[in-house]
Amino acid sequence: MHFFKNLSIQSRLLLYVIGPIFVLSCLILLFDFKEQLQNEEEKLSQHAMTTAKFLSAVIHNQTELQGQDYIKRLLKASQLSREPYLSLIITDADHHPLANLGTSFSVKEALPKQDTMVMQQSTHDITMVKVFSTATQHQLLGYVFVAIDKASMIEDHREAFIKNVGYITLALMLCSILVSWVSRSISQPLRDMTAALKRFVIGSQHVTDGKNTLPEILSLQSTINQISKDMQHVEADMRHRIQDAQAQLRYQARHDALTGLVNRQELERRLQQALQDVKQHQANHVFCYMDLDQFRVINDTCGHLAGDEMLRQISMILSQRIRAEDTFARLGGDEFGLLLSYCQVEKAIEIAAQLRQMVETFRFMHEGRLFQTGISIGIVEITSALKDVGEITRHADAACYVAKDNGRNQIHLFHPEDDVLLKRHVEMEWVLRINEAIEHNDFVLFCQGIFPLQHKELPPFYEILIRKRDEHGGLIAPAEFLPSAERYHLMTKIDRWVIQHAFMALQPLFKMQSSVSPFIVSINLSGMSLGDAQLLPYIQKCFETYDILPSHVCFEVTETSAIINIDNTIKLIKELQKMGTRFMLDDFGSGMSSFSYLKHLPVNFLKMDGAYVKDITSNKVDLAMAKAIQSVAESMEIKTIAEYVEDEATLDCLKEMGVAFAQGFYLNRPMPLNEALARHIGTIGNQQQLAAAIAPDLTI
Incomplete structure (x- = not known):
């Protein structure tokens, strides 16, 4: 098939037209040759049979075959010595030749099984007729053999066949010349148009000159010329569009879209x-x-x-x-x-x-x-x-x-030499260090206990705190890197790291005990995280992944960040509270409109700003502010937490005011989260002693 696909128009016409005609003509000649040869053979055989019967009829009237002289005279008198007879032989009943004319042959080749028969050879046919006497009933007198020469007849027909094949070949050669001329009149314009199209591709303005006379070719040339003109217009228009698009892309690559x-x-x-x-x-x-x-x-x-x-x-x-x-x-x-x-x-x-x-x-x-x-x-x-x-x-x-x-x-x-700029450069260096700490898990989770003051049914808290390891294995306080994280918008990454690793630390606790003692882990969320629309799905996925009971988790947000993102904060609080988590509002009282916003935030706990708590025993204004916060929280059925508890006097004052929980160095200092959880699971005697000192009727 690949050979035929590569043939030109001229070659295809010669192959598909001349070839079949030549083959068909030869087949017709061969069939005609065989038919004529067969007809001639039948005529010769019929003629030989007629001659043999004629001779047998002459001899048939004799009572016996006469002598050889008589028979020879009979053969000569019959004038059968001319073509196409090869030989004529008359024998007696015992196949002994009595007379012959022409080339002799063995009469035994023609077996006399029948009265008449024809034996076909490759070069001749032998016709045999038995001779009977009429005097005695069917007495066999002898045989008449007539041999006909076929070779000369076949040769004559073969010469005629070859001559006819020559005539056909000559005619087909003339037809081939005509077909070649016609095909060339079609293919040559096509080749010219192909060459012109190639020139057009490299910049020629015209494809063909229309010199051909064939109407179809002229129509094709005219169409291609029109297409070339249209293509020139399209090319020019496309060139302008490309130039405009390139200019637009260059402009967009160098300019701000907004x-x-x-x-x-x-x-x-x-x-x-x-x-x-x-x-x-x-x-x-x-x-x-x-x-x-x-x-x-x-x-x-x-x-x-x-x-x-x-x-x-x-x-x-x-x-x-x-x-x-x-x-x-x-x-x-x-x-x-x-x-x-x-x-x-x-x-x-x-x-x-x-x-x-x-x-x-x-x-x-x-x-x-x-x-x-x-x-x-x-x-x-x-x-x-x-x-x-x-x-x-x-x-x-x-x-x-x-x-x-x-x-x-x-x-x-x-x-x-600007000192502030030096600080700025340090903060910029912290960006890299914070990202590396998140990637390599160089942060460490600590926690500080928050203990109930009033009612023994209230569970203890563990507020999650974060530290960073330095290159020497020491710990860096959050005040060193959190300002840089806030300024460079890294708090969302840190918050997610804290949530994930806090849940990972809690997971063994729920796997080891069928019933976990009541406690709450408090996790801080930054204002940046509150504005993150993907925070809620992330927290929900963590609960599902680590199989943590939401009732053991509390999220802590500062008053300032909650107010700035108040709509997002309210939505986040309500969605997580549906799951069973709790929310704490931290640093309450630091804002100018704290009380007006509080009624819109459905929090479970309220942590007083430490600025009011630490001087509560010596500053009447701080005491009044703390009492006001406690009073509003009680009216809203929100439990309060006081931080920065540094001495016993402050603790007693808070208990007297009705504050629900207390947090500070006087009660305990921050410790690694894993250590705190291990104490909660195993040996919790120290916590029981501390709880007895704070609230004698409370058992953790």
Whole structure:
């Protein structure tokens, strides 16, 4: 099949037309040759039979065969010596030849089994007829043999057949020439069009010139020419579209989709050019890092769409002050970057002050509500001492955070010796260390007991605390790394790590005992986690994975974070309380609107702010605040917890006020969680003694 697929039109016509005709013609000739030869043989055989019967009839009237002379005269008189007779023989009854004419042969080859018979040989036929006497009834007198020559007849027909085959071959050769000419008149234009199409592919404007006369080929050429013209228009249009798309992609790769400003990647490229310009030509360039103040409030209050619209409006306002040679970029979120080209530091500070004033006077209106914001700007002069773009952005970022730490809506110029910046760099280093600690499980879970003061049926608490191992195996307090985690949005990762590993520590406790003694583990959740929509599914999955009873778990949130994410917090509390978990509101009293928000938060426990508890025995105001919190909690049937219990006097005061639980160094110090759980399972005598000292009628 592969051979036929590769044949040209001319070859296919010759093969499919001439070939079958030639074969068919030869078959017809061969059939005709055989039929004619058979007819001739039948005629000769019939003629020989007639001759033999004639001779036998002449001899038949004799009473006996006469002598040889008579028979020879008879054969000569019959004039049978001409073709196609090979020989004529007359024998007596014993097959003894009496007379013959022509070539002799053995008469014994023709067995006289019948009165008449024909024996066919390859080159001749022998016809035999018996001769009987009429005088005596059927007396056998002898035999008449007639041999007919077939070789000459076959040769004549063979020559005629070969001659006819030659005529047919000649005719087919003429037909082949005609077919080749016709096929070439079709295939050659096609080859010309193929070559023209190849030229068109590489840039030719025309495919064929239409010199052919065949209507079909002319129509095909005309169609291809029209297609080529259309393709030229399509190609031109496609080229323009590709150029537009490439330009659009280049623009999108370099600009922010929301504001249309230059993006971070393009800004960093231009900062690299500016740094090289400074090192090679001592040019003056300044970079400003800008961060909107309290932008998250607008996002949380009005939604991301409102926040995006505010960013677009501020970008348009600030762009009006940017010089043509400068680069104003959005770095992400509410952060912007400004590269002031060929600008002195003094002029840069002046421009930054104008930008700060423009943002300060800007008012954003959304659904009838008016919002005002500020902007903190960190400035760094690009000098040859800076190594790379990363160092430029780090210095500017650090200067911006100093501006925020100085009260927000401020401008700060980077100074290498600035102590605040050093602290900022330390915090940035903590980001890497925190991520590594999460990845390598370098955190350690501690806990501190929270003990009941009033009623023995109340279960004890274990508040989960976190520490970090240092490179020497020591422990680092959370105050060292949690501020950095909050600033760099790592608290969600830490909270999830704490939840997972706390549940892993609790799991053996439930597997070892069929009935677990009452206790509650309290796990802190940050404000960032409260805003995480995936926190609830994660907690539910942990309960299912580690098979922990929800009634033994309490989640603790600070008042400030709960208020900021109040809707998410309420939803989270209600969903987890359906499972059986409990919630505690920590640092209550630190906010200005604590009591107004408390009635909206369905918490089970209320932990007083330690600032009121630690001086409760010496400060009347703190005592009054603590009593007010206790009174409101009792009216709402919420149990209270007092932290920072440092002495017996404070403990007694809290018991007298009716506080339900107490926590502090006077009662116990933090210990590893596994150790605390082991004590709860096994030897808990120390806890019983402590509980007896706090509440004599309580048994843990």
